[in-house]
Structures are given as C-alpha cells and as structure tokens.
Amino acid sequence: MTKPTILIVDDEVRSLEALERTLFDDFDVLTAETTAEAERLLADNWVQVILCDQRMPEETGVAFLTRVRDRWPDVIRIIISGYTEADDIIAGLNEAGIYHYITKPWQPEKLILTLKNALEMFELQRQNQLLAIELRLSEQGARRKLSDNRRKLRRQYDFDDGIVRAQGSPMNRICDTLARVAPYDLSVLFLGESGTGKELAARAIHYNSLRWNKPFAVQACQAVDHDRLERELFGVREGHARADQPGVLERAFGGTLFLDEVAEMPLSFQARLLRVMQEGEYRPLGSNQSRKLDIRIIAATSADLEKSVAEGCFRKDLYFRLAGVTIAIPPLRERREDVPILANYLLKQATASLGKEATGFSPEALSCLKRHDWPGNVRELRNEIERMLVMGPEGGELGADVISPRVLMALDPAQNSDLAHLPDGGNQTLKERVEAIEARILRESLIRHRWNKSRAARELGLSRVGLRSKLKRYGIEREAGLAEASSV
Template sequence: MTSGRPTVLLVDDETRVLESLTRALDEDFQVITAESAEQGLDVLAAEFVQVVLCDQRMPGMSGVEFLSRVREGWPEVVRIIISGYSDPDDMLEAINRAGIYQFIHKPWRPENLLLTVQRAAEMQQLQSENELLNLELRAGVSELRRQVAGKRERVQRRELSDDRILRCADSPMAGVCQLADKVAQYDIPVLITGETGTGKELMARGIHYKSPRRDKPFVVENCAALPEELLESELFGHKRGAFTGAYQDRVGLFQQADGGTIFLDEIGETSPGFQVKLLRVLQEGEVRPVGGASPIRTDVRVLSATNRNLWCTVQQGSFREDLYYRLSAFALHMPPLRDRREDIPLLANHLLQEIAATMGEWVEGFTDEAMACLVRYHWPGNVRQLQNEIMRMVALGDGERLGVELLSDVVQVALETPPRDEAPILNGAAVPGERAMTLQGATGRGTLKERLTELEVDMIGQALRRHRWNKSRVAEELGLSRVGLRNKLKRYGLDGEGTS
C-alpha cells in the first residue's frame, strides 16, 4: 500500500472489534486488518507497517506470542497490546518477551487510542531517523561529539523559545509562563495542575530547559499507565529475580535522570503504598531498587502534574498530605483553553502550519466564519482537541482556506446549542439529558417526591455551575461522597465532562 499516512496493522479475531478500531484510526492512518495472528504475520511479510495493535486473547497464537514473533522478525515495528486484564505477571511477560510499547486496557476510549497510536507512529519515525543518523555518525568520535552537541543545542533552543507555549500578551497563560521562568532557576519541586490537554508536560519541559539542569536528562513517566508494582520497578529499578519475569537488572528512571529532571505525570492516580515509597525518595534523595539490598544516591529535580484537585484528594484521605507539600513547593495552574480564547487564533494558525507541513498540504488559513467558530467552541479537550480538529479539517479540505463546513459534528452541534436560558451551560458544555430543563427550578406541580427530585436537581446544577463542574468541590459543598454525587449525576442525566 502507498500512502502518506503511517500504516497500522490491527489483529483481532472479532470482526466487530476490528471495525471499531478501524473507525477510530482510519482518518489518521492507513489501516490493515487481520483476523488471526497468522494472517498478521503474512501482512507483515508483504507490507511496510509502522505500528501493530493486537488483542491479547486470541485463539491459537496469543497476543504476546504474536508480538514476540513480530519482535524477532520486524524489530523496528512498534508493538501495542489490548487487554481486558491487568495481571502484573502477564504485563511483565509481555514487556520481557514481546517488548511492547504500551498496554491499552478495555474498554478503550477512541481519543485515547488515537493519541497512543499517534505517539507510537511518531516514535517509530524518530527511531528510523535515529538509525540513519547513527550510520552517518560512524565517521569518528569527534564527528559524533560535534553532532550530539549540535542536537543538544537545537533542542535547548527549541525548548527555550517563547513559541513553545503560544499566548497573547494579555493571555492568562502569560502570567503562568512568567512564574515558570522565575521558578525554573531554583532547584525546587513544582506541581503543575490543569485539565487534560492544557500543556502540562510542555510546561515541565520548558522549566527543565530553562534550569541549570538543562544539559542533563529530562525523563517522563505517566503514573496512571502502570499498576503499582510495575511503576515502582520503572521508577526505582529492580534486581534480577526480584519478582516473576525479572530476568535481569533494570536501571530505574530516577537513576537514568541523575543530575537532571524527572516529570511524574498524573501523580494523583498513584496508590497510597507507592506514595510512601516516593516520599522516602524525595526525603532521602536515594532510591532502593526492587529486590535490592542497599539504596542508591540520586540527584534529581522532581516536577509533577495532575488534572485533579490534589488538595481535595488530600482532604478525602486518598493522597498523603506530607507528599503533597513535598511536591508542591511551587504550584502552577495551566488555564483551560476556554479561559484563554484570545489565544485561539494564534494557536490555531500555528497548529495549522505545522499540521499542513507534516501532512504535505498547503493551506493559507481559516475563513473568518471558521475562526469565529473555533473561538466560540468550549474545547473540553483543550489544545490537544484543537490540534486534532485542525488535523481533520486539513485532511478533508481541498481549498486554500478551511471553512466552517469542515468542522466535526461534535463542534457544530455544540455551537448550535440553545442559549443558557434554554439549556444551562456547565463548564462550557450544555448539560446532557432531558432532565437539564428542570434546572430552572421546581415547577410547583406533581407529587412531593417529584418536586423534591426537581429541587435536588436544581441544587446540584447550581453547584456545578458555581464550581465549574469540579465534582470534588460540588460533593464537598453538598455533603456528599464522590461516589454518591456520581450516582446522582448519572441518575439525573447530568454526567457531562469536566474536571475531577
């Protein structure tokens, strides 16, 4: 197959699953499907594939066995496995035998699946480019040093550029960036908060490359991606034989980042047991590999991020207060895109040029009507959603300017939502469900139970608007547990998107 898009091979014995996966990926990738591991191997022998995505439970050859064969025959292909199980032994076997890039747990969400495969394809492309560079660098040690120094300089120049986080002079993001520039110079922990897609990792990279540690490693770990046992091994390392599947010693990310910075994303998702171990590392400045007899000194600056209200989780008892203070010596909050609408034209035009160049297209810009719609939309997925929307528009467009007709149904439906007095707006999005209309207050008609229900919906709706859909704060104000609030939102059809 010939296509400017990366090629993804989907392997699953269920036709409906293959169809769902294809729908989620076919706009961005050239998709090939196979209904068995054997068919998948035949495809790999005949086609150039960048990413393989397969199910773990298949008749005949399992997903791990299939990906092990892929690793042997096509080691450059990035391997991803989908599983409804999260047994640590199975995961370790997949990591050691098949060298998988990522686990995707069932049930998966289309946007998360697409993001994972996009990153896998980008990594495969970078690996290919790196191999070509390695061939060129065999000229000698001096040439190698020169090119490595040049790469480091280019990376630092890119990360130090103000264009990395685009904003207007009067944008709420401008003040955040000024604070980040100040704190970057001091070797203290920083906690970055904000909704998904607001650029927390980008901010962390900017802090690292503006700090005295800029010449040392910057290491990233998503704490929500692995169970506690694997996360501890990933960060602190392990000794051979420490657990089933530990066939050799592993150097943890804290050791790899020695002298540099480690970025712990989704820190609020960690378990209490892991929090105790991380607190000790921060207090003592040393890590103890799993199964190791003695600690190892490390010099690492810790940056962390979460999309939760971490202080609320402390009050609820699910996050340690002493660890919270250790991580949040300095806190930065990334405003959501709906609160910095003045930045949207600048961001949209910049993303358009990057995306068009990547896709090999030439686009002059947006029509005035399309740009007005982009500015009006509430962007619950923030910059990441804006990027994907523009990517879709470029793929569908065939003119010099992208028009409003190219916007996705999600955006167009939201823009056509009636005003606040007809459908109340919570966190920038229309309240879903027919019960939304009762938020105007109790009607004064019906049985006592019906009128009490309307009053309860009205109170919850007002609290949601007041706290911008922050469910932790709403639950605290109404005297409910988070589980109790979640059940009521589901019962009354108010379970929309928002900040946890």
Template sequence: MTERPTILIVDDEKRALEAIVRILDDEFDVHTAHTAEAALAILEREWVKVMVCDQRMPDVSGVALLSQVRDQWPEVVRMIISGYTDSDDIISAINEAGIYQYISKPWHPDELRLKLRNAVELFDLQRQNERLSLELKLKPSTLSAAIQSKRTALQERYDWDMGVVRSPDSCMNAVCQEIFQVAPYDVNVVLTGESGTGKELLARALHYNSLRQNEVFIAQNCGALPDELLESELFGHKRGAFTGAIADRVGLFELADKGTIFLDEIGDISPAFQVKLLRVLQEGEIRPLGTNTTRSINVRVIAATNKDLTEEVRQGRFRQDLYYRLATFSIHLPPLRQRLQDVPYLANALLQESMQQMGKQVKGFSNEALACLQAYDWPGNVRELQNEVKRMLVLCGGDYLEANLVSAHVLRATPEEYRQEMRLLTDALQGTLKDRVEQLEARILKEVLIRHRWNKSRAAEELGLSRVGLRSKLERYELERLDTAGSA
C-alpha cells in the same frame, strides 16, 4: 543485483556438505572445506561473513579450528554443528571459540537457513558498529557541535515565552511568568490542570530554562502501570527480582541523575507506592528491586495531575507529607474554555505542525472556520483541538480549511453536552425574553448555514422555512458569510 553473503561450511563428511549446499545455495555464496587447512586457505582469499564447522573431525576439533579463526579473523561469526550433545563440548565451544550458536544434528532446513540469516545480520551490524565507532573517534568536534545545536533547538522550543502559543491578552501569560520565575530555582514543582492542557510542555519548559538544562529530561506516566512495574521502571531491578525480570534494569531516577524527571498523573499512584516515593524524595537515594544496596541520586522532580491534590490530601487518599515534598511550588494550567482567545493562535500553530507531519499543505483557515473553533468549549482541551485540526486537514480538498469541515459536535453540541451548552447560552444571552429568543435564533441559523456551506435552499428546507423567509431573517440578524482568508 544484490551480492549474496559468503559463508564457509567445514565438515569432513562429503554427503553432509552436499546436503547443506543444496539447502543454502539459493540464498548464500557457499564455500565448503573438508579439512582445517582448506578452510583456512578459503578464509585467506574470501570475505567470509559466517563460518559453520563440524565439531568431530579427524585432524582437528571444530572448537580448536574456530579458536584459531577467532584469533585471526575475529569479525567472522562462528557457529558449530554436531550430532553429539556432550555438555563439555558445548561449554568449550562457548568459552574457547566464542561461538555465536551451537547447532545440533539432525537440523531442519528452515531452521538452519534462519540461523544463518541471523548470523549474517549480526556480522553486518558489527561492521556498522565499527564504522560508527570510527566516526566517533575521527569527528568529536563535529558531534559536539551537532549535540549543542540540538540542545539549543530544544531550549528554544521550550523557552518560557516562545514555547507556549497564546494570544497577547491570554490568561496563560500569568502562568508563563510563573514558569519564568521558578524555572532557575532547584525546587520541585507540581503542575495541575485538566488532561490535555499542556502540562508536559510546561514541564519541559521548566527543565530547559533551569540550571539542569544541559542534563537529561525523562517523563513517566505513573497512572498507567501497577505498583511493581512502576517501582521497577522508576527505581530499577536486579535480574530475578520478580517473574519476567530476565536482566538487570537501570531505573528512570538513576538515568535522570543530575537532570529532571517528570511524573505525570501523580495523583493516581497507590498509598503503598506513595510511601516508597516519599522515602526517595526524603533520602535522595533509590534501592532497585531485588537488592539491599542503595544509590544516591540528584534529581529535580516535576509532577503533574488532573486531580485536586489538596482535596485528595483532605480525603486521606494522598499523603500530606508527600504532597509537601512535591509541591514546593504549584502552578495551575487553565482549561482551554477559559482562554478561548488563544484558539486561533493554537489552531494555526497546530496546523503548521500537522502539515509538516502529514506532508499536506494548505494556506490556512477561513475566518468562519476559526470563529466556529473559537465558539466551542473544548472539553478535551488542546489535545482535542489538535485532533480536530488534523481531521480538517485530512478532509480538506481546497486551499483553506473551511467551516464545513468542522466536526458536527463542534458546530453543535452533542446530547451529552447539551445541558452545559444551554447553561452557557443562557449566561451569554441578555435583554428581554424577545431579545434572548432572537439571539438564540440567530445562532441556530448561523450553525445550520455553516453546515450546509451557506446553501440557503438546504438550510431553509432543514429549518422548515421558505427561501424568502430565511432571507428575511438573515437580513434582520445581519448574518453574512465571513471572508475566506483566515488569520490569527
């Protein structure tokens, strides 16, 4: 049975105490006192978490009593209750007694219970914070080792060679070589490529293979926020700088000092914000919103975009001087359709990751499933492949992810993709008209058979063929089901 939190109510009015006890007794272990002396005696023998004291009492004021409690039992959460709204009382209670909350009479039962629950939670959080602080003092070497271990794991995860999954003959090899060459030099880099190609992954690889690897890496999507919020996010603001700025905020540039900041979708920022970002890069200092003071920063900037920034500069939509500040070095990431040989490797790596996240285990892909994934163009790139792998894992009821689990739009292009699919097919087909028609027929036969899990009767019915006619075509085109076990 869970121990109920202990609270102390101090009031010289008997009826007021009885009313509060009736309200709180089901949830709390309530102790009551009519005088300051009785209250102090209870605090001596009980582990009180919250103390609620009436302000106007004959022997001593609530503020004076809570001030004494603050000196002797500072961990007790102190609250004061009063039917008077004297501002001097309130200010005195806050300044002298360090109260958590001022409760006005008459109070509502539900509101009183809620305030006491919050006060108990505050007490528990304070104790947790004390324990953690003690751990920090007692075990600095342990914490240092743990931090170093996590830092090493991050560096290995984003190592230029280990962090990018690819085949031995992948065109990503050249990209990784560029990362390896530029990472140690403290220059700004622009990563270009379609959405989902892994730009943030390579930005982290640049950071964790640089001289700043032991400092912070911070990422921000610049296309998701309007100018004022983006300026506040990156440069910080003072309280009252704009509507909703209820407290000071440290900007990401300042948080990333001595480290790396990754600005994604940099091509989407407005011309007005481009001017502000240019000044930061030129001067090496920021000015939070609502202030006239500047702060020096030392940050490496890695930017990314799915746009052609040189064309954006040519069209006047992106400042040329900002482009040259950002693009000391530029690296382009090819789309997945240009490195389809990487798909089996990526699919297996994504499957391992998905199994760990979802707590579901399979032995892998069938060869046929990998062949289907490798034949698709992946307009959404690696992110789309990741979603497809997760979907197949959810639907899988056996040991292997079979081809019948592949989405229909992957097995057969959707109408929106039909024109591109036909172009690719036409480019791939060779020989006479008869040869090309037969190659196309063979592909259609294989796609229908996969969707029907190689059930020849259903495939023949969909295609308007007899089983004998279908068998004849399969023999002519030498179509047969691949082995079940998959490999990269």
C-alpha cells in the same frame, strides 16, 4: 598501477645492486649507501618499507632505524645483516621497532614474500590510522550534533516562543512564573484539566534550568500498580524476578522527572516515593546497594489534589513535598484569544506530519474555533485541526465547512442575543431549551453550506422565507467581512 616504494640502505655497492635487481619487478626501489643519503630520500619520497644493513661505517642499522622510527613512524623497518648476534636482534626489536630481521645470504623468494607481508602491514596500519581519524571526527561530529540538537530543543521550549499564546493571554502570567521558578531546584506541581499543556510547561522549566542538558523523563502514574511503578522508577538488578534493567531515576540521573497524573499514584507507593525524596537515595529491586537521587521532580494532576488529601486518597506529607511551587494552567475556554494563534501553530505541525498542505484558516473558521469550549483543551484542538486538514482541499484555505458539527454547534458566549444567555439546563423552560438547540442546528447547517440559504433550507426542510424568519428570530447573522455563497 603504482608500485610500492622500498628503500634499501647498505654501504656495500654489490649488495645494493643485487637487492635492486631482485626487487625491481615488484617494487619501486630507492638505494642509499649512507644513512644521510637515506634520510634525504625519506624526506622527498613516500617510502613504505626500509631495508637497512646492520653493520655500516657511520652508525648501525638499529641506531639509524631508531631515528627513522621517531621521524617516520609509519615506515615498516627491516634489518638485513650477515651477523646474528642476539643483542643486535633484541636492540632492533626494542629500540628501532623493527618488523623483521633478515639474515644474509637471503633467498629471493623468501625476501620478496617478507617485503610483501611488510607492505600489507603498512597498509593495515594506514587504514587503522584513517579509521581512528574517522572515528575521532565522527565522535566530534556526533557530540557537536548532540549539542546543536539540545540547543535547538531548548529554543523550542523558550518562554517567549515555545509556549504559543496571544499577546494578552492569561498564559503570560503563567510563563512569568515558570521563568522565575525554572533556575531553582524546587519541586513543582501543575494543576489543570487534561490537555491544557502541563507537560509542555514542565519541559519549559527543564530546558530553562541548569539541568537542561540532562534527560527529561516522563512517568505516567494513572492505571499503574505499585509493583510496576517500583520497577519502572527504581529499576531491577540481576538475580531478581526480572532481568537486570535500569529504572527511570537512573536513566534520567541529573535531569528532570515529570510525574503525570500523580493523584492516581497508589497510596502504598506514595510512602515509598516520599521516603526516597526525603533521604535522597533509592535502592533498585534485588539490590543491596543504594543509589544517590539526583533529579528534579515535577508533578502534574487534573484532579483536585487537596480534596484527595482531605479524603485520605493522597498523603498530605507527599503533597507538601511535591507542591514546592503550585502552578494552575488555565483551560482553553478561559483563554479563547489563544485559539487562533494555537490553531495556526498546530496546522503547521499537522501539515508537516501528515504531508498535506493548507494555506491557513478562513476568518469564519477561526471564529467558530474560538466559540467552542474545548473540553479536551489543546489536545482536542489538535485533533480537530488534523481532521480539518484531512477533510479540506489540497493546498487551499480551511473553511468552517470542514469543522466538526459538534464544534460548529457551539454558542458564541460574546453574542449579544438573548439566546447566548440561555442556560444549558436547570430552570429554563422546554421551549427555551428547544429553541437553543434549534438555533445551534441552524448555524451549523448554514456554516457547512457556506451560508447558502437555499441549500441550508432544503437540508432543513424549510422555505427560504421560513429560514430567514428563524434567523431573524434568533439573531443569527454572518460575521462582518464574510461573503455569502451564491444560491443555486
């Protein structure tokens, strides 16, 4: 094991030899009779402790150790002297930053103990320096990682790649509007059914605005009373009924606040929110100090907000404050061309989260998914994709046979049969309504059995001839390119 290195500087040869003999067993000892020689040794060796005489011909030990402090600050500096003038001791402490002042004659055991303590101090200093470097590097790494993650997150909400849609999708017009609005600090109101992606659009605005590197906060307004909204948005200061806690407006300072289902906000709180938006400041519960409001507000609702205003359920002045720009997100049934690309995108997400692989969808499965109206919109589509993945084969293609029956029984609005134009209710006869239901059951059964007519007929209690007659009557046919399963 390598011993620590001690440098002894003394112009008296006998003193050098005595110190070297005493320290030889515990340390690697270097000796120098002059400060010039000592500096050469310091430059060529890794010295942990320097033991220097105070009274030397060319300069004092304090003067030399002051120079050592500037060039080799890590070396522990000790003065050894037969003189104990108070001025020398004070100068050594202040100018040279000495660790210890040893008087002659010294005691071997005490000298070795002092040097071992000095070496421990050297190691502590070294570890502290390494830790400081590690902390700086980890801080830099954390900042770099945070910056990289923010850029990655921003790319996820890019208007071209983040909002998944087909080439001729109605969402193209919506994305153009989002791109125009994003750079400007205007309030935005999103209208649309539940599950259409209003929050996704709000995040796209945030991550393409000047506030993109600040927080994006979501506040749900449905089923939340006045007091809870006040606590969650404005926060609570110590001394109030609850413990001190920052609100959303404080945590998301400089960023964007998304108010979801704003139409369900209590009428009593609407006046408070309007005042905060007008005055540009708010006051946490239990505090006498107002805080500046620096946040962009984006609101969304699936309700008819104008109707709520007319009925007195929503303040007209707050409505105009929130609706700086109003954007309506179309439901999925009005952009069926987006369903296949959305389904593949959601399947990729599902395979990652559920840990089960699939190669994709069969053409028939995508056709069936396009046919459904998706009243729950993208949220419902996501749930269906996850169900299909769980029910489907491991690592294989997801066919129409693993689609939920309610989705399979949807009518194709583009089908050119008379059945496709039958109304869902109203003036149609009982016979027409029964036929519509029967046609849906036939299609659903055939798809589940992969168009094996024998199996479908057995399940429905029909003969193959009877089934074929009904299919001809309702114009139900396999789509082009889909092979019929072999009969059993």
